[in-house]
Amino acid sequence: MELKVPSELLTARRPLQAVVFPAALTAFLVLLPIVLPYEALAAQILVYALFSLGYNLLFGYTGLLSFGHAAFFGLGSYTAGLLARKVTANVLWTLPAAIGAGAVAGAVVGFFCLRRRGDYFSLMTLAFGQLLYFIAHQWREVTGGDDGLRGIPVAHLQVGPWTFALESSRDVYVLLAVLTFVAFLGFRRLLSSPFGTALQAIRENELRAEAVGYDTFRLKLWAFVLSAAMSSAAGALNVYLLKFVGLNSLHWITSGYAVLITILGGAGTLLGPLVGALAFVGLQDILSAIPAIVDRWPFFVGLLFIVCVLVFPHGIWGTAERLQTRLRWRVSAAGEMGG
């Protein structure tokens, strides 16, 4: 008997999906602030979703475990915050500036770190991250040191006929939702492009990818730059939301959160970061509302993470995708037999 693999499983490019994915994402983004008790929470989820989306490109799709992504998140925060204070609070200037700063920093850090592999790569990213942390810590006149930057001014954002009053969490959420929609659709496209498949080839077997003729260093560097730029954008957006830049945004613990969210949602899945951020921020919110816990929520996050690593190594969305694939296999197998 011949084993047939249903072709849609391999390509997953049915015409319906071109509509279903954006529609489902839109529905999710519209419902999120309605279901949640307040908009700032929904906005925080999207900030972390974008941070982890950038992180996932590097970790989930290229297989590079960076422990220094707080550097880019923080860099974006400080760029947006400092520009808003000293030059202009216009998001149309500060957001691209933060993305640019993240991309340039990503190119420099990536260039050095990618010369090493495995654990050494992780430790180098960590070292660069902490380097930036201590620079910000010492350079009080510019960064405010331990205190961070408080009271970041915001300006109304005018895009065509729409005005976003960024003083309100509600409008920040709308801005974030639009950017999240664009970012996820863009990443979806990117991942199915030759560039995206080449990255996944590197993740599966770098030597083989190299043998086939890919310039793996260049590809990894591009992945690093894109990932850093996205993390930096998330950092800037966090400032529009909080009106504050904290020194902690640069600490390696923040890098750890990106790793946590990505794994929790499902590394190497497109929607993993969104699901992970929802679970992470939601859990944090629920836990810190319990009087006995409040600030001790990371304890339970850590416990959950241990369980996750032991029992659900593929994360929430990764496990869901696997179940779905198995189900489709069964359905199509049953169909074959019946027909």
Added chain:
Amino acid sequence: MSAQALLLQLVTGVVVGAIWVIVAIGLSLIFGILRIVNFAHGAFYMLGAYLAAFAVGWTGHFWIALLVAPLSMAAFGVLVERGLIGRLYGRGLVYSVLATYAVSLVVIEGVKILWGTVGPQFRVPAELAGMVNLGFSLFPKYRLFVLLATALTVLGVWWWLHRTPMGLFVRAASQDPLMTQALGVDIARVLAGAFGAGVALAGLGGALAGPLRGVFPEMGLDILVESFVVVVIGGMGSLLGAVVAGLLVGVVQSFTFLWAPVFANVVLFLLMIATLLVRPQGLFGTE
């Protein structure tokens, strides 16, 4: 600047480096055998300091604390390895590393839940308080003791690795775990033992550092990254490398504090990045 001041700065740097040496040896040991970058090492260091402080509080004897902290941390380490990290072998190193990160969160926050955000008092023991005359300057007695304790610890670890059967198995496992197992060594026990020993060293480092730097839940966050730096500079898995790099980095940082305090925290990372670029395997690493 006078020769005395320079000498004093040198000795101070060596003492700072000594704590890094102990913590980094543990990290290096774990990496050498289990191939895991242990992100919980800082949390274990902190827990060791807490246990030592409590032991002093209950018994009144610093010496007992210096035994209790590493021994109970060794037991705790074996527990963590058997219960969690050991279950992740063969799943890719990423998951083991992430598991240690999660353990770090749980331990730090667990300590805060149990004992609050302010740590216990941990004073320099009476018999080690005061100063000694080094000839060129007065120097705190306790700091000299830390140096001595570090030297003894390094010798002890060397002896354990090179003169005991368990040490032989540990070294064999770091060379070729499969062959070691084929020769009849219970590799699971060796891995657990090596992890326990590494964690014990973290605990001892914390116990020694406690009276110098104070005991608080976050005390391990910085030293974790600093000992990563030391291990990378010295060469992952190399005992001699951790010793030399620890002392070297301590001295370099001490002089940076003197001449360019702004760079004192940054110089470590610059050294590490430079090492990785020029001699990626570290000073004494092989590969």
